[in-house]
Amino acid sequence: MINERRNFLKALSAAPLLSGISLTTQASTGLNQKKVVVVGGGFAGATAARYLRRWSDCEVLLIEPNASYHSCILSNLVLTGDRSLDAITFNYTNLETKFGVKVIEDSVSRVDSANQIIYLSSDTEELNPINYDKLILAPGVAFKYPNWSIDFDTIPHAWKAGPQIEMLKQEIDNLADDDTMVIRVPSGAYRCPPGPYERTCAIADYLDRKGRAVSIKLIDPNDTLSGANVIANVFSGQFGDGNRYPNVEYIAADDIAEISMDKDITLNNGDSFNAQAINYIPDQQAPDIVRFTLHPDSNQAWASVNPLTYASTSGEVVNAANIHVIGDSQATLQPKAGHIANAEAKICADAIIRDFLGMAPYANPMTNSACFTPVNHEEASWISAVYRFDGNQVVTEKVGNSPEANMENYQMMFDWANNLFNDSFG
Ligand SMILES: Cc1cc2nc3c(=O)[nH]c(=O)nc-3n(C[C@H](O)[C@H](O)[C@H](O)COP(=O)(O)OP(=O)(O)OC[C@H]3O[C@@H](n4cnc5c(N)ncnc54)[C@H](O)[C@@H]3O)c2cc1C
Incomplete structure (x- = not known):
């Protein structure tokens, strides 16, 4: 069990799949001329932006309406006064200064997939289109x-x-x-x-x-x-x-x-x-920006994606494959959770860079999910799951839970969360 718990923590810091490709090689292939626009700076979008820049020299624009991100993870402890809201609030300074992500404080109002452009909500006249080579939609959930x-x-x-x-x-x-x-x-x-x-x-x-x-x-x-x-x-x-x-x-x-x-x-x-x-x-369902962009005819609740790349598989719009959807908005059987959104983001970033380099996506991606769940103010349990690609779709490899709620899990919960926060916003 201890090994299994440690694996959660290790899984987040897994070696980058593209670490072997030097920036010089990337420049010679024109990767630094490519532009990725990421919509939404939550666990999914922030991680994707961070890793795209960590692994490549392409231009990355992150569009997020809020200057600060409040994590839902650990937020139940704010309800009980056991954590402050400040302790689970993050900004995008590290993404900008350490990784060179360009952050725009705005929201995306419309995507024109045919022309590969987006418009910002502040641009009410739609006079300033922003073009993209790849678009990552990571806006989380909307409520019904x-x-x-x-x-x-x-x-x-x-x-x-x-x-x-x-x-x-x-x-x-x-x-x-x-x-x-x-x-x-x-x-x-x-x-x-x-x-x-x-x-x-x-x-x-x-x-x-x-x-x-x-x-x-x-x-x-x-x-x-x-x-x-x-x-x-x-x-x-x-x-x-x-x-x-x-x-x-x-x-x-x-x-x-x-x-x-x-x-x-x-x-x-x-x-x-x-x-x-x-x-x-x-x-809940995916926000309008996902549903109206990718499923305008069927208006389906969550976005269909290829789990090797997280590219949209919508047959309802042109250029759908240059639009990727990660995190809670996508429709695979993986849970809608922050830990796995971080994992999906890395698979997506890796696949996008490979595509820019003319390479096929990695064929056997695996993701994992972890949730530490406090049952009182000093004891917690955990649930974990591992998913793999079976050649056709995402399938569940393994699911498990802690045999009991205890104080050790409660402390481990903070290590796990800090690791995830750092790997997404740090
Ligand atoms: C109480 C609670 C406890 C949780 N505990 C856990 C846990 O223990 N483990 C775990 O793994 N997960 C947990 N989760 C789930 C986790 O918080 C979510 O699954 C995760 O936040 C999803 O990440 P995301 O990036 O897809 O969406 P979000 O985190 O919601 O981020 C989406 C971002 O997109 C932005 N956005 C939306 N629309 C637009 C637009 N049009 N233009 C630009 N930006 C836009 C939003 O402002 C937001 O910042 C918990 C959730 C809750 C509610």
């Missing part, structure tokens, strides 16, 4: 909100970190004895599969520490914890009567039918109740 009377700005999902996390923390801190809190697990594919259960443990533990008798309803359309899977293994014995958090009621295979303006919640099974804090985590 139901058509209810509640103003969703008043009930934070906190599934993107930053102000939403601070808002949810405030709601939790305002809870009094006998209040009710609701946490909703999204249905379908969503960012960080164990995350809602991890968040429930963190909040229940925090309220216990504060001596608050709050009842928490965890509503799960997927019924994940009743199945045989790594998430169920990690969270067994946590929720319900006789378990670590008896005040958490796990409501499986049901969903919220409506939330009223007064925060009255009705479930599909007809039950209704009022909640003083609501963490409704909506269903």
Whole structure:
């Protein structure tokens, strides 16, 4: 088990696949004339920009609307005051100064794939097109909100970190004895599969520490914890009567039918109740910039890609193969998670450089995913998975979880996270 855990940490710093190709050789092949535009500076986009410049001399433009990036990883600890938001906030200075990435603080409003150009949101008249040889789309996830009377700005999902996390923390801190809190697990594919259960443990533990008798309803359309899977293994014995958090009621295979303006919640099974804090985590899909660009006709939720290169395989637009999609927006079976987004980014960067050099992509890429999940303020579990290419698609090689939650894992979680943060933004 110790070896397996160490492998998570080692996997991030794997030797660059292209380290053998000198910059002189690259210059002679015209690589320094190539331009890659990366959209989104999260774990996927920042890593891709960083490694493209680390491994090659091509021009890299990173477009990101925010000057700072707030990591979702470890953000549940901000809800409980065990971590500050500052400690999980990063900027793009290192990418600029150490690696020569050109960072533009803006968002991309439209991609013209036929002409290989993008437009920035600030360029409302579309007078300043930016051309690219390769485009990497890494904008993460967008939320699908139901058509209810509640103003969703008043009930934070906190599934993107930053102000939403601070808002949810405030709601939790305002809870009094006998209040009710609701946490909703999204249905379908969503960012960080164990995350809602991890968040429930963190909040229940925090309220216990504060001596608050709050009842928490965890509503799960997927019924994940009743199945045989790594998430169920990690969270067994946590929720319900006789378990670590008896005040958490796990409501499986049901969903919220409506939330009223007064925060009255009705479930599909007809039950209704009022909640003083609501963490409704909506269903998710790739942002419009991905779906409208690559799947304009079908408008499919996530972008189809070739897992050897992460090039789009959309048949709906021209030049799709010069547009790559990495991280949460892409549609392979890999989980939507930061650790694996970092791995996908390196495969994509490597494939792009090889393509510029007239080389075929590496034929046997493997990726891995790790998630350390605190179950209280001093113990954590972990889940890991390894994926490989079977000649046709990404398949799961191996999935596992820690045999128990313990304090050693809790400490290891910070080493793992710091390693990932450095490898993406450092
Ligand atoms: C509570 C929680 C806990 C988590 N824990 C873990 C964990 O333990 N392990 C793990 O591996 N993962 C974890 N994750 C998941 C992880 O945070 C995400 O999977 C990861 O952030 C995905 O990276 P990304 O780069 O694809 O997207 P993001 O990190 O969301 O980055 C996307 C970026 O694109 C930018 N953007 C969007 N649209 C545009 C546009 N049009 N133009 C320019 N820029 C744009 C956004 O501003 C953003 O900065 C957790 C998530 C949550 C919510």
